[in-house]
Amino acid sequence: MTSPLEQKKIKIAGPSIVTANRTWDGIVVYRTATKSWSADLSEAAIVRNSDEAKALLAESVADDVGAIGPYIAPVQVGADGKIEPGNLREQIRRTGVTIGQSAQA
Amino acid sequence: MYAYDEIDRTLVNERVSEFRDQVKRRLSGELTEDEFKILRLQNGVYLQLHAYMFRVAIPYGTLATNQLRALAHVARKYDRGYGHFTTRQNIQFNWIKLAELPDALEDLAKVGIHAMQTSGNNMRNVTSDQWAGVAPGEIEDPRIWSELIRQHTTLHPEFSFLPRKFKIAITASDHDRAAIKIHDIGLRLIKNEKGETGFEVLVGGGLGRTPFIAKTIKHFVHGRDILSYIEAILRVYNQYGRRDNIYKARIKILVHELGIEKFSREVEEEWQHIRNSSLQIDDEVIEDIRSRFTYPAYEKLPHMPDELRQAAADPEFEAWRKNSVAPHKVQGYSIVTISLKPIGAPPGDATAEQMDALADLADKYSFGEIRVGHEQNLALPHVAKRDLPALWKALDKLGLATPNVNLITDIIACPGLDYCSLANARSIPIAQELTRRFANHELANLIGRLHINISGCINACGHHHVGHIGILGVEKNGEEVYQITIGGRADENAALGTLIGPGVKFDEVADVIEDVVEAYLALRKRPEELFMDTVKRLGVEPFKERVYATR
Numbered sequence: 058m059t060s061p062l063e064q065k066k067i068k069i070a071g072p073s074i075v076t077a078n079r080t081w082d083g084i085v086v087y088r089t090a091t092k093s094w095s096a097d098l099s100e101a102a103i104v105r106n107s108d109e110a111k112a113l114l115a116e117s118v119a120d121d122v123g124a125i126g127p128y129i130a131p132v133q134v135g136a137d138g139k140i141e142p143g144n145l146r147e148q149i150r151r152t153g154v155t156i157g158q159s160a161q162a
Numbered sequence: 163m164y165a166y167d168e169i170d171r172t173l174v175n176e177r178v179s180e181f182r183d184q185v186k187r188r189l190s191g192e193l194t195e196d197e198f199k200i201l202r203l204q205n206g207v208y209l210q211l212h213a214y215m216f217r218v219a220i221p222y223g224t225l226a227t228n229q230l231r232a233l234a235h236v237a238r239k240y241d242r243g244y245g246h247f248t249t250r251q252n253i254q255f256n257w258i259k260l261a262e263l264p265d266a267l268e269d270l271a272k273v274g275i276h277a278m279q280t281s282g283n284n285m286r287n288v289t290s291d292q293w294a295g296v297a298p299g300e301i302e303d304p305r306i307w308s309e310l311i312r313q314h315t316t317l318h319p320e321f322s323f324l325p326r327k328f329k330i331a332i333t334a335s336d337h338d339r340a341a342i343k344i345h346d347i348g349l350r351l352i353k354n355e356k357g358e359t360g361f362e363v364l365v366g367g368g369l370g371r372t373p374f375i376a377k378t379i380k381h382f383v384h385g386r387d388i389l390s391y392i393e394a395i396l397r398v399y400n401q402y403g404r405r406d407n408i409y410k411a412r413i414k415i416l417v418h419e420l421g422i423e424k425f426s427r428e429v430e431e432e433w434q435h436i437r438n439s440s441l442q443i444d445d446e447v448i449e450d451i452r453s454r455f456t457y458p459a460y461e462k463l464p465h466m467p468d469e470l471r472q473a474a475a476d477p478e479f480e481a482w483r484k485n486s487v488a489p490h491k492v493q494g495y496s497i498v499t500i501s502l503k504p505i506g507a508p509p510g511d512a513t514a515e516q517m518d519a520l521a522d523l524a525d526k527y528s529f530g531e532i533r534v535g536h537e538q539n540l541a542l543p544h545v546a547k548r549d550l551p552a553l554w555k556a557l558d559k560l561g562l563a564t565p566n567v568n569l570i571t572d573i574i575a576c577p578g579l580d581y582c583s584l585a586n587a588r589s590i591p592i593a594q595e596l597t598r599r600f601a602n603h604e605l606a607n608l609i610g611r612l613h614i615n616i617s618g619c620i621n622a623c624g625h626h627h628v629g630h631i632g633i634l635g636v637e638k639n640g641e642e643v644y645q646i647t648i649g650g651r652a653d654e655n656a657a658l659g660t661l662i663g664p665g666v667k668f669d670e671v672a673d674v675i676e677d678v679v680e681a682y683l684a685l686r687k688r689p690e691e692l693f694m695d696t697v698k699r700l701g702v703e704p705f706k707e708r709v710y711a712t713r
Contacts, residue, residue, distance in 0.1 A: 078209055078212075078213070078214075080188070080189065080195075080260065081189055081259065081260055081261045082213070082214075082259040082260065082261060083209065083210075083212070083213035083214040083257075083258070083259060083260060084212070084213060085211075085212060121191070121194050121195050122189075122190075122191040125195045125209060126195075126209055126583075144640060145579065145642070146211070146579060149211060149579060149580060150211050150212060153212070154212075154580040154581065154590075155580055155588060155591055156508055156580050156588075156590045156591055156594060157594075
């Protein structure tokens with residue numbers, strides 16, 4: 058859960074994706090294998106080593122108009138191929154705040 | 163209330179036009195994010211976990227009802243129907259779209275609200291006592307001086323590219339409600355032996371990863387010299403402050419490394435060059451600002467009206483009155499604190515409906531004025547005592563009459579990992595659980611004054627260092643872990659809390675706080691001995707023993 062803003066270098070300990078926020082409205086998006094962005098985690102491109110991660114991140118950074126603040130985040134991929142966030146931070150980004158009350162949409 | 167002049171209105175409107183153009187160029191790709199980032203930050207726009215976050219300034223915590231309604235309008239039209247009041251007299255909207263931000267800014271500009279000085283490495287929104295102008299015993303209204311500094315520093319080129327952000331707070335009462343000792347510059351308004359207005363100037367306070375309590379740099383600076391003195395401090399900071407390391411860039415680090423004596427000498431030397439310059443303030447300038455603050459035409463009212471006497475028979479009203487109503491400088495009036503800490507809710511949040519309704523109540527009962535305090539509560543500063551029962555009933559219907567001001571459930575908390583891109587751990591769910599544990603009002607009253615502050619990372623936006631009980635969320639091996647401190651305080655006797663032991667897991671935090679409170683109740687000499695007094699008398703050891711003996 059260390060903030061990606063504090064990540065100094067790319068470390069891949071397992072399947073990972075690139076996530077960012079869409080520029081015009083800020084919503085959470087994921088880089089897809091078709092070089093675009095999707096709000097659906099299941100459409101995210103999976104990378105499994107540092108070279109793949111660096112390449113996907115570089116491509117994402119280059120799409121500066123589409124989304125901002127891209128970074129690599131861990132995911133878990135089930136036997137059925139289902140992608141789930143790899144930590145609490147990404148879980149919250151995917152499913153929303155955990156606080157109920159007025160803060161829920 | 164303060165009435166902006168044409169210069170202010172022009173400035174605010176021009177800023178909206180500029181930002182509209184900047185957003186348009188960003189969305190078209192003409193500006194990269196790297197180029198745009200500093201521009202959006204200068205307009206209070208951050209990127210958080212789920213969306214952009216828009217921080218709006220409420221200078222010295224004073225709002226008119228049309229301004230509160232405009233904030234409600236922004237919450238409703240551009241966000242998700244609520245806003246979050248922060249620990250520095252700002253309000254944040256968490257779900258705003260970049261493409262719609264210029265429209266939101268324009269709507270706010272119509273009522274004189276803006277987002278300047280709410281982010282970036284510049285002079286931030288000047289904060290003050292939320293009871294300014296109405297607190298009994300106050301030397302004079304500190305907002306006049308807050309406004310002077312606001313005018314001088316807004317978009318001032320020398321203060322726009324500082325090594326780091328810079329925060330000033332001002333108080334004019336013996337009891338410090340503005341937390342001046344945890345600011346880069348803290349100003350305590352005082353009178354000298356001739357009866358002239360001036361300031362005790364403190365410097366180098368701040369929290370974050372390296373917390374310091376501010377030190378007095380000068381015991382009296384005459385009011386006419388305050389701008390030049392502040393500027394001298396800023397010049398020394400600008401000259402020597404580190405720009406190579408973000409974690410060492412705040413003025414508190416410079417003051418600590420130079421030592422207060424050397425830092426004082428540097429400031430004094432700089433000041434001599436500029437104190438007799440155009441920065442010296444004419445009385446007319448102060449009087450002009452003073453004249454732009456309007457005060458209510460108070461009626462002559464009895465100290466104890468019949469309405470209040472009759473309502474005293476209602477125990478629920480009395481519980482609220484004793485907790486949330488404070489003396490006013492004018493007989494027959496009161497200051498009413500509005501708790502934004504209902505049991506189980508996120509601290510500091512208000513819905514658009516609550517904001518609108520509160521604006522109506524302020525028009526009806528508080529001469530159209532609302533205040534915002536750093537404790538993430540609101541206040542109505544001019545309520546006639548005869549109106550207190552009717553106001554209480556109206557607030558209760560809105561969910562705004564929780565009688566917990568200054569009690570254990572009046573928790574200060576940052577947005578934490580639920581919203582913030584810097585956070586390592588959640589803050590709000592911890593606060594929610596604690597309010598449920600201590601929801602019983604009799605228990606909370608039995609415990610007495612006790613402030614809990616929660617931060618979701620070392621940046622300390624929840625001011626955990628100065629909580630009577632401080633809770634800091636960190637990340638350890640991918641899990642949320644919380645460090646507990648006790649003995650901090652943010653008032654005139656400001657102090658940093660002491661860590662009581664190893665961090666505990668998310669699910670254990672509320673149990674640990676219950677243990678700390680139970681230890682206090684068992685250890686205190688008498689019911690009047692507050693938590694802070696018991697900690698001061700006994701130190702942290704008995705609390706540590708209680709918490710960790712069985713863990």
